[in-house]
Amino acid sequence: MQKTYEYELFDYTPSREQRTGEIERHAVVIVGGGPTGLSAAVDLANHGLEVVLLDEDNKVSEGSRAICFAKRTLEVFDRLGCVESMRAKGVTWNVGRLHYQNEEVYNFDLLPEEGHAHPAFINLQQYYVEQYLIEYLQTLPQAEIRWLNRLVDVETCDDHVRLTIDTPDGPYDTECDYLIAADGARSSIRTLLGLDWEGIVFEEKFLISDIVMKADFPSERWFWFDPPFNPGQSALLHRQPDNVWRLDFQLGRYADPDEASKPENVIPRVKAMLGEDIEFELEWVSVYSFHSRMLENFRHGRVLFAGDAAHLMSVFGARGANSGIQDVDNLVWKLKLVLDGQAPDALLDSYSDERVYAARENLAYTGSSVKFMSPGNQATLALRNAVLELAKDYAFARPLINSGRLSTATVYRESPLSTPDEAEFAGLMTPGVPCADAPVRLAGERSWFLPQVRDTFTGLLFADSLASIPAELLAQLTALSQATIPIKTILVTEPDDAPAEYRGFTVLVDAENFLHDRFDAQDGTYYLIRPDQYICARWRAFDRQKVEAALTRACCLSVL
């Protein structure tokens, strides 16, 4: 176990059901207390839903697991209300450097522009992420975590799911309207339901050795191909909090994991990488290889799969935990509408559609990275080495080097929930894209745009002057805010002296023009944004019928 982190052991207490012997029906049960399951619990509880989370253990995750949390994930954590502790503890980074043999051949900045609240990435150990999510959950009365609750059976019925759970006091049954299966790579729910878990194993082996050392290396992701200290293979160095450093060594396909992970074999590798005189301690050592697998469908009746239970991939690109949390971002607002009876059950099919699409993209990217590091035959080895050698001399070859295509939010191209553009728009904010952040002024104070757009549908109306907005239009916006599925409107304007609120709508001042620029907005431009901050439609002028049609589409309201 790690020396730099102290594990709190959470208490097992018998549930009410165990005490009364009565089976209860919960709206949502989540199985799995990793970053995905915990994020789902926070999101559901924030929406006012009662949620029960079952975890078979009584502490946060052990070992060296996810560490790189991407900007989009941080924006989700911000929406959940959990990001501050993570930003305070985490190590911020934006720059990566690639080395071939002895020299740097390429560097990249993952967030080369200003005007975003969050950086491209923070590094933060998975156990800290879980700890902060748990601490937040403990403040929410609607959320209940049941520790040492291990799922042993699941029965899916038309209108509910029945679970059998084992505990230190013996088994009990419970029921739920919907079950979120966030129980990880070895998901028992997936096995119990007999689902195909198709994919491949990459034979290549990698050694993680996290070390504790005080060093002045910058907080950048450093990657090597064929360095002197690991000839013919790759290596990685990345800073984490608590003076812990992630070191990664590619071992080849035929390495013996037991031999490779012995301290007497690891320490020389570390010294070869960092220098003979560097003082360090081994914090964690493990050897691993990767799977690339996913379910064809993340929805099975009332069971919704998310995170590693739904998709597994190689770590290069940091797409595992990040996509699990982004699965939750996509799922919970839909589940809330369905549970409230405001959208049909068919809306949950769009969760699977959109996130299966995302998982395919993530598996493709991460698969390409492993293949670049571990070419499958002579010909692809030649291609790979050609790229590395050309990169020494020619800039064009450098972006071809693939040490990981770092995680970015998936764009839902052609999502059934999006309404295609009628008008011409420049820039990136197309339907299916998550909103860009931007600095704004709210009530005279400096603030950020994204946290204003959350948890409900939001309409963004750009107006050169508030007074010029027709009364009829304002009346229609008010009506939309009072509809069954409300659309909360935000007005974006430019004059510095704009009030914080106008006719009941929040006003944001786009003082530095970032919003107008990023959204290619003119006077009258209107965007419709989903509760997960993804754009679903936009027009050059507000039209109530079109907005309502887009909302209908985004919630599958016309599906019988």
Next chain:
Amino acid sequence: MVTTKLRLDPRLKNPDEFYKALADLHADASVEQSLVINAKLVFILANHIGDHDVLMEAIEAVKANEAIA
């Protein structure tokens, strides 16, 4: 094979010279080195071409030719 952007009509100004230069490039190379040499040339020429559609059509042309080989 009909292509929309890839030019398959004769355009080499000095075909024999090019052929010889290419063969000479490999003259002293082992099989493994030759694989890398060819790969480098492919990347250099592909970058010069730039147009993704042309590159993909070229790959399709190879596949089609492989099928009849």
